[in-house]
Amino acid sequence: MTMWILILGGLFVLALVTASVKSYKRNRTLDEYMLAGFNIGPIIGVLTFAAALFSAFIFMGMPDMFRTQGVGAWIFLAVSDGAMVFGIIWFGYHIRNKVKVAGFKGVAGFVSGLYGSKWPGYLFFLTAFLFLVPYAAIQIRGISIFFSATFEGLLPEWAWALIIVGIMLIYAEIGGFKAIVYSDAIQGTVLLVVIWIIGITCIRAFGNVESLFAEVERIKPELLSVPGPNGLFTAQFLIASMLAIVLIPVTQPQLTTRIVVMRNFRSLSRMAVSLGAFAILIILSTVFIGMYGAVKYTDASTATFLSRALLFDQKDMVGALAMVGLFAACLSTTNAQIFALGTELRSLLKGTDKRVLLFTRIGLFIFAIIALVFSTLMSDELALLARTSFTGTSMMAPVVLFAVLSEKAPPMSILFVSGTGLIVLLLSLFHVIPAEFSGIRLDFLLYIYLAAGSLLVLAVRYFQTKQKVA
Amino acid sequence: MFKDMNKKKKSRAYNVLIMLAILLAVLTFTPLVMPYGVYQPGFLHLPYTLWTGLLVAILLVCLTWLAVRMHPGKGEDES
Numbered sequence: 001m002t003m004w005i006l007i008l009g010g011l012f013v014l015a016l017v018t019a020s021v022k023s024y025k026r027n028r029t030l031d032e033y034m035l036a037g038f039n040i041g042p043i044i045g046v047l048t049f050a051a052a053l054f055s056a057f058i059f060m061g062m063p064d065m066f067r068t069q070g071v072g073a074w075i076f077l078a079v080s081d082g083a084m085v086f087g088i089i090w091f092g093y094h095i096r097n098k099v100k101v102a103g104f105k106g107v108a109g110f111v112s113g114l115y116g117s118k119w120p121g122y123l124f125f126l127t128a129f130l131f132l133v134p135y136a137a138i139q140i141r142g143i144s145i146f147f148s149a150t151f152e153g154l155l156p157e158w159a160w161a162l163i164i165v166g167i168m169l170i171y172a173e174i175g176g177f178k179a180i181v182y183s184d185a186i187q188g189t190v191l192l193v194v195i196w197i198i199g200i201t202c203i204r205a206f207g208n209v210e211s212l213f214a215e216v217e218r219i220k221p222e223l224l225s226v227p228g229p230n231g232l233f234t235a236q237f238l239i240a241s242m243l244a245i246v247l248i249p250v251t252q253p254q255l256t257t258r259i260v261v262m263r264n265f266r267s268l269s270r271m272a273v274s275l276g277a278f279a280i281l282i283i284l285s286t287v288f289i290g291m292y293g294a295v296k297y298t299d300a301s302t303a304t305f306l307s308r309a310l311l312f313d314q315k316d317m318v319g320a321l322a323m324v325g326l327f328a329a330c331l332s333t334t335n336a337q338i339f340a341l342g343t344e345l346r347s348l349l350k351g352t353d354k355r356v357l358l359f360t361r362i363g364l365f366i367f368a369i370i371a372l373v374f375s376t377l378m379s380d381e382l383a384l385l386a387r388t389s390f391t392g393t394s395m396m397a398p399v400v401l402f403a404v405l406s407e408k409a410p411p412m413s414i415l416f417v418s419g420t421g422l423i424v425l426l427l428s429l430f431h432v433i434p435a436e437f438s439g440i441r442l443d444f445l446l447y448i449y450l451a452a453g454s455l456l457v458l459a460v461r462y463f464q465t466k467q468k469v470a
Numbered sequence: 471m472f473k474d475m476n477k478k479k480k481s482r483a484y485n486v487l488i489m490l491a492i493l494l495a496v497l498t499f500t501p502l503v504m505p506y507g508v509y510q511p512g513f514l515h516l517p518y519t520l521w522t523g524l525l526v527a528i529l530l531v532c533l534t535w536l537a538v539r540m541h542p543g544k545g546e547d548e549s
Contacts, residue, residue, distance in 0.1 A: 072504065074523040079498050082530030086491045089534060093543050210515035217509075224509035224517040235499045242495065269538040276531035280524070287520065 001311075004320030012186070012324050019182035020171040040181060040261050042270035047188035048181045048336075049258050049271060050278050053248070055187070055333035056139045057386045058282060059195065059326055060146065063309065064302050066290020070223035072233025073290070078283040080238075080245035085276035087246045092259045092268045095404050104260050107253045107400065109347025114403040115410055118348075123415060124396050125344050127422055128253050131392030133367065136337040137374035138385045140164055143330035144375065149303040150311055150323070158376055164327070165372045168335045173361060177261075177343075180335050187328035192282055194325035197318050198310060199285030202292035205313070212288065215295045223294055240443040244390040250400050251393040254340035334371065341367045388429070391443050395421040398454045411461050417453030421446050483540040491533045498526050 040048070058077075065073040104110050108128070112121030144160035155163075171179050206212040213224070222229040226238075249255045262268040289309055296313075297305040310326070311319040342364040349356045399418045402410035427433045428442050435442050497503060503526060509517035516524070538544070 071509075071517055071520045071523075074520055074527075075498060075504060078527045079495075079523050079530070082527040082534075083491065083495045086488075086530055086534045086537060089537050089541065090488065093541065097543075208515070213512075213515055213517060221509070222507075224520075225507050226504045226519055227506060233504075235504070238504075239499055242498075265541075265543060269541070269544075273531065273535045273538060276527075276534055280527050280531065284524070 001316040004317045008324045015186050020174045020179045042267045044185050045271035046274040048184035051184035051188040051332040052336035055329035056142045059329050060142050062286040063289040067293035069232045070228035072226040072228050080242040081279040084246050085272045088272040106343040106347025107256050108344040111403040127396050131389045132337045135389035136334045136371040139330045139334045140375035149307045161375050165368050184332045187332040190325045194321050195285045199288040202288045216291050236441050236444045243447050244394045247394040247397045251396045254336040338367050414457050480540050481542040487537045
């Protein structure tokens, strides 16, 4: 396998270098460096969106979730993604119309401009920082555990993490957003191919799909229905998850940016529909890998299951391809998140292009180092930690939606609604307040609070306008 | 005038599609798609919640495709 890893890994690094060099232009503008000149077509668009969204989380988190929590994971991610792509069309149309008028450097700067105040931008940036850094750290953590388990004794986990962050920083600093988008496209293709090859191998190990599920039914029938063996997939959990996922394009800046930089609405539309199909295809394969693990590695640890199912139970070339695919997956998502923080920082900075670019690059370096440090402190539950990141940033949905949908400057009172939602969520994550009240999940309650608060702000504004007219 | 009528029709169809997508998302959380502790009847050898969930996801993507075709702003920012 080592020879295959060297060959395929070499090809991947070569593709990355080519992407960076092709994207590098000596006298490029700040918009070309940070936003690829707002000119991304549908094919590259779907691959970069998918790579920034899924990656290591889908490669490692989802098979493990199917293995330990059961088929409800399909509703958790695939159905929620279906709703999300519909949302992309609706939200994408409105935000792109607003961008035509107000311009776009990053979501934080964009909302600040529309509110006519710095505070909404600061709040958005703070939330993105608080929830994207751990999300980036999850990816680094996931891949370093995996590599460390696979190449036992070769390098410690932190060294693998350092290699990933080092490579990511080099090509992001050289190539900018365009290099990231191209590398995402390479990674998205590798991800889809590799995950299906592994999925088919897992089915073949049992003969066919029928035998695979028959075996799961014999060993652990609770995996075949909701709420699953640990009772995770309740309607409440799944509804709150769907809301968090539907709001990803609104509140996760790396994905909002990818909507804005699409060439036109037609490209965006094609990208959204293809993304839906891509999501179904890719998640379906993880069902089979997860069910294979449920039978073969019922009580094994996450790292053991993944290293066996993805590498050692595969043919040498497939195992090596999986290794490269995983590395690429981790690299692209982490990069998208760290670069998004750079973009958000840039949108809040003022000064000459040269000065802003310098501070943004320093910012990118600092964010990457923080993510690296965090990665040594994270737990192994990739999918659930990713969900926490989605939930956290979704607290900013009212701020962004009011900015995008209001015809006049939006009311500042909406900041209070999002800000209090964020504080309550953080208090619960730090176990200061419980995560459940009278059997109702806190995240579920928070979405009700955000919706009610937004309606109240709307009603107050309506009556104030009516009074002024009278 | 015909252009306006066409846009109105499209707008109505687009709003109906939004309603359908919301309805479908809500139906997902009912026993119709995810009955607790039940995995029969299967389809194509897949357990009940998996094949119904697969159907919902495919329908949502189809609705997205229709929404793109019926979108009142289709072609607005072509460049």
